[in-house]
Amino acid sequence: MAPSPRRFIGARGSRDSLPTPALVIDRDALRSNLTAMRRLLCGTGVSHRPHLKAHKCLEIARLQLESGADGLCAATVGEAEALAALDTSVLLTSVVASDTNIARVVELRARGCDLTLVVDHTETAHRLSDALVARDRAADVLIDIDTGRGRSGCSSVDDARRLAEHVQQLPGLRLAGLQLYAGQLSHMPDPAERERAHAEFRNLVTRHREALADLLPAAPIVTGGSTGSVALDLRDPVLTEVQCGSYALMDVEYLAMPFSADVAVWPFGYALTVQASILSANWDGHAIADAGDKRFASKYGYDPLLTRVPEGIDLATSTYRPVSDEHGRLDVAPGRRPPPGARIECVVPHLDPSINLFDVAHVVSGDELVDVWEIDARGA
Amino acid sequence: MAPSPRRFIGARGSRDSLPTPALVIDRDALRSNLTAMRRLLCGTGVSHRPHLKAHKCLEIARLQLESGADGLCAATVGEAEALAALDTSVLLTSVVASDTNIARVVELRARGCDLTLVVDHTETAHRLSDALVARDRAADVLIDIDTGRGRSGCSSVDDARRLAEHVQQLPGLRLAGLQLYAGQLSHMPDPAERERAHAEFRNLVTRHREALADLLPAAPIVTGGSTGSVALDLRDPVLTEVQCGSYALMDVEYLAMPFSADVAVWPFGYALTVQASILSANWDGHAIADAGDKRFASKYGYDPLLTRVPEGIDLATSTYRPVSDEHGRLDVAPGRRPPPGARIECVVPHLDPSINLFDVAHVVSGDELVDVWEIDARGA
Numbered sequence: 001m002a003p004s005p006r007r008f009i010g011a012r013g014s015r016d017s018l019p020t021p022a023l024v025i026d027r028d029a030l031r032s033n034l035t036a037m038r039r040l041l042c043g044t045g046v047s048h049r050p051h052l053k054a055h056k057c058l059e060i061a062r063l064q065l066e067s068g069a070d071g072l073c074a075a076t077v078g079e080a081e082a083l084a085a086l087d088t089s090v091l092l093t094s095v096v097a098s099d100t101n102i103a104r105v106v107e108l109r110a111r112g113c114d115l116t117l118v119v120d121h122t123e124t125a126h127r128l129s130d131a132l133v134a135r136d137r138a139a140d141v142l143i144d145i146d147t148g149r150g151r152s153g154c155s156s157v158d159d160a161r162r163l164a165e166h167v168q169q170l171p172g173l174r175l176a177g178l179q180l181y182a183g184q185l186s187h188m189p190d191p192a193e194r195e196r197a198h199a200e201f202r203n204l205v206t207r208h209r210e211a212l213a214d215l216l217p218a219a220p221i222v223t224g225g226s227t228g229s230v231a232l233d234l235r236d237p238v239l240t241e242v243q244c245g246s247y248a249l250m251d252v253e254y255l256a257m258p259f260s261a262d263v264a265v266w267p268f269g270y271a272l273t274v275q276a277s278i279l280s281a282n283w284d285g286h287a288i289a290d291a292g293d294k295r296f297a298s299k300y301g302y303d304p305l306l307t308r309v310p311e312g313i314d315l316a317t318s319t320y321r322p323v324s325d326e327h328g329r330l331d332v333a334p335g336r337r338p339p340p341g342a343r344i345e346c347v348v349p350h351l352d353p354s355i356n357l358f359d360v361a362h363v364v365s366g367d368e369l370v371d372v373w374e375i376d377a378r379g380a
Numbered sequence: 381m382a383p384s385p386r387r388f389i390g391a392r393g394s395r396d397s398l399p400t401p402a403l404v405i406d407r408d409a410l411r412s413n414l415t416a417m418r419r420l421l422c423g424t425g426v427s428h429r430p431h432l433k434a435h436k437c438l439e440i441a442r443l444q445l446e447s448g449a450d451g452l453c454a455a456t457v458g459e460a461e462a463l464a465a466l467d468t469s470v471l472l473t474s475v476v477a478s479d480t481n482i483a484r485v486v487e488l489r490a491r492g493c494d495l496t497l498v499v500d501h502t503e504t505a506h507r508l509s510d511a512l513v514a515r516d517r518a519a520d521v522l523i524d525i526d527t528g529r530g531r532s533g534c535s536s537v538d539d540a541r542r543l544a545e546h547v548q549q550l551p552g553l554r555l556a557g558l559q560l561y562a563g564q565l566s567h568m569p570d571p572a573e574r575e576r577a578h579a580e581f582r583n584l585v586t587r588h589r590e591a592l593a594d595l596l597p598a599a600p601i602v603t604g605g606s607t608g609s610v611a612l613d614l615r616d617p618v619l620t621e622v623q624c625g626s627y628a629l630m631d632v633e634y635l636a637m638p639f640s641a642d643v644a645v646w647p648f649g650y651a652l653t654v655q656a657s658i659l660s661a662n663w664d665g666h667a668i669a670d671a672g673d674k675r676f677a678s679k680y681g682y683d684p685l686l687t688r689v690p691e692g693i694d695l696a697t698s699t700y701r702p703v704s705d706e707h708g709r710l711d712v713a714p715g716r717r718p719p720p721g722a723r724i725e726c727v728v729p730h731l732d733p734s735i736n737l738f739d740v741a742h743v744v745s746g747d748e749l750v751d752v753w754e755i756d757a758r759g760a
Contacts, residue, residue, distance in 0.1 A: 002457075002458050002461045002462075002484070002760065003484065003487065017479075017480050018480065019457065019458075019480050019481060019484060020478055020480070020481065021456075053705060053706070075705065075706045076401075076670070076706055077382075077399065078382055078399075081382045082382075094659060094670065094706060094707070095659040095660055095720075096659070097657055097658060097659045097660075097720035097721040098400055098657035098721045098722075098723070099397075099721060100397050100398065100399050100400070100657075101399060101400065101657065101670075102721075104382070104383065104399060107383065120660055120662060121660065121661065121662060121720055123719075123720060124720045124721065127721070146662065149703075150663055150666065150668075150709075151660070151668055151703055151704065151707055151709075152659060152660040152668055152707070153660070153662070154662060155662050155663060159662070183704060277477055277478035277480075277481065278477060278478075279474060279475040279476070279477045279532060280475055280477075280500055280501065280531070280532040280533070281501065282500060282501060282526065282533070282534060282535050282539070283530055283535060286530065288530075288531055288532055290456070290474065290481075293677070293679070293733050294732070294733050294736060297673070299673070323529075323531060324531065324563060325433060325455065325732050325733055326433065326455045326456055326474060327474070327531055327532070329530075329531075339503075340475075340477035340501055340503060340504045341477040341478045341479060341504065341507070342478075343478070352674070352705050353673050353674045353705055356674060356737070357736070357737075357759070358759050359758075359759030359760075360759075375759075378739075378759070379737070379738050379739030379740075379755075379758070380382065380739075
């Protein structure tokens with residue numbers, strides 16, 4: 001029903017013809033982030049399997065594969081179903097436990113998807129194996145280890161060993177390695193604290209690798225890691241593979257932290273903004289634009305970060321924050337009134353739960369719309 | 381790519397075959413809410429124009445029209461575009477100011493949509509009129525009045541009069557009434573405070589109706605109101621029309637408040653839940669299920685409200701809250717471990733920004749799936 005924004009592709013200045021609120025991806029900044037990650041990984045021996053959950057967009061997943069990624073991660077069964085279209089190796093990083101969702105992953109395997117699964121409980125491992133065997137398509141599995149968050153995984157080395165021994169007996173499962181995802185490291189603003197927590201994490205990884213060495217294959221997958229810990233994950237690595245996803249687009253909550261204890265500035269810049277239009281400007285010092293709570297998700301309390309304001313308004317002293325589902329408030333210097341209809345843009349506070357609030361991303365280069373990408377797995 | 385949940389329609393116990401996380405609408409509770417609203421409105425002389433923004437689902441909008449609603453409200457141009465499919469009267473409650481979005485509403489009018497718009501600024505009124513005249517499809521407009529939130533609307537009676545006089549001179553616009561949306565009344569937990577604030581609001585409405593009486597048509601539209609204020613809006617009404625949307629499905633943040641100073645219990649019950657499956661249960665006293673931040677939006681800090689837990693777990697002493705994008709934590713009595721794969725259901729904290737996180741709603745009656753509805757305007 002809505003007119004397609006594709007009609008603006010290639011028109012001069014078409015970035016300002018987008019129907020707002022609009023999700024905008026800067027193609028050149030995205031490419032630069034992919035290149036920066038390739039440089040970081042170069043020579044480390046660590047593989048990269050980016051998380052679809054960060055962007056839910058198959059076009060970006062394709063660019064990540066072209067840029068050297070070894071498959072993709074999915075956080076949900078629905079994301080794995082979307083990734084099956086790419087004919088690549090997919091790791092589903094969450095346990096699957098309900099019969100309905102086990103049937104879905106078995107169907108993916110039966111259709112030939114190169115799908116690796118995680119397990120953290122003998123009972124679910126058993127049901128999974130039975131269902132895979134019934135379709136004659138065994139799957140690689142990783143033992144998921146609790147890294148201290150109580151969120152998933154085996155909660156002791158002994159439990160992990162017992163589960164690994166059990167998996168070895170199950171005809172539908174092939175033990176391929178370990179997953180240790182330490183999400184708590186992602187957003188520690190103090191780099192020294194992040195270093196200390198990462199050292200503990202390294203010990204945990206090493207303990208499990210050693211304790212399970214006789215059960216694991218010769219070159220096991222040991223996967224984990226995020227954009228927030230990649231500086232440490234690549235230093236004398238204990239993981240064989242990192243799952244960083246946010247690096248491609250970035251957000252306020254990453255950019256507000258230093259990259260590492262030695263390097264303040266991130267090698268990745270923001271490549272994603274939300275564009276909004278000023279609707280109401282009946283007050284001195286503030287105006288209302290058409291992007292609110294339904295366009296920006298925040299996790300740690302940050303506001304959107306303005307990157308563009310109307311002519312005559314000072315960017316450095318202006319702020320923007322959602323004030324209702326569909327509206328946000330632009331505060332500007334006293335006495336100023338931005339004109340109705342003018343455009344603003346903001347980086348989102350938290351990337352993952354923001355990008356899935358939109359149907360499509362408008363891909364721009366400079367002030368020109370160059371492509372429109374679906375957020376394919378937005379509800380998945 | 382994902383198998384359609386429609387295949388489970390009509391199967392006995394199919395509510396437990398849903399691919400989780402799943403949005404669930406209880407058909408009988410929804411119908412009961414629609415009937416309860418019809419009873420409340422009966423004999424008041426007040427029209428009802430429910431807000432699509434609450435549910436973004438055309439099937440629910442159709443049921444609301446069948447149940448006596450006089451058209452629908454849209455919060456965004458995209459929602460108005462979706463509603464055009466229903467061949468009903470549509471009020472776009474937000475100002476439209478960018479040239480791109482003005483072109484979209486003009487296109488809707490040109491295609492015959494019975495669309496009413498709001499204006500709060502002479503300059504945007506002017507541009508809107510010019511664009512409508514160019515396509516020979518004038519539109520009804522309401523003067524939007526700031527109810528004290530500084531979010532949209534004219535900020536004084538004098539400004540409202542000046543704008544109304546201006547609108548009368550514009551060939552593309554027909555002055556049809558006033559909009560006064562007092563969103564601040566929606567979630568005031570103290571009913572006495574809500575009464576006081578509502579009395580102020582009534583004065584504001586009356587002042588504007590009287591001051592603009594000579595400019596407005598004989599039977600002007602005076603629209604506003606929400607589920608949170610409807611008990612007061614219908615008592616000796618000053619609005620001609622209420623915009624309540626949440627009443628159809630309800631959420632934790634409404635149900636946690638009393639309905640009015642005299643009536644604690646709402647005439648509307650919850651009709652929407654999120655169903656999740658237990659994934660990991662390796663700890664005494666808590667388990668992890670597959671619905672996190674990306675499935676529950678909160679506005680005032682409430683957690684999801686559990687309505688169903690696995691057998692052997694006590695509902696009254698259990699709680700659920702998101703702990704990451706795709707995971708939530710079910711806390712249960714010490715020593716208990718809910719079985720992996722078992723189902724739980726929760727009411728969402730805040731309805732509007734939660735329902736748009738899903739592609740479809742699973743409509744159930746008792747333990748049976750009876751229909752699957754698209755969340756049509758979820759990204760709009």
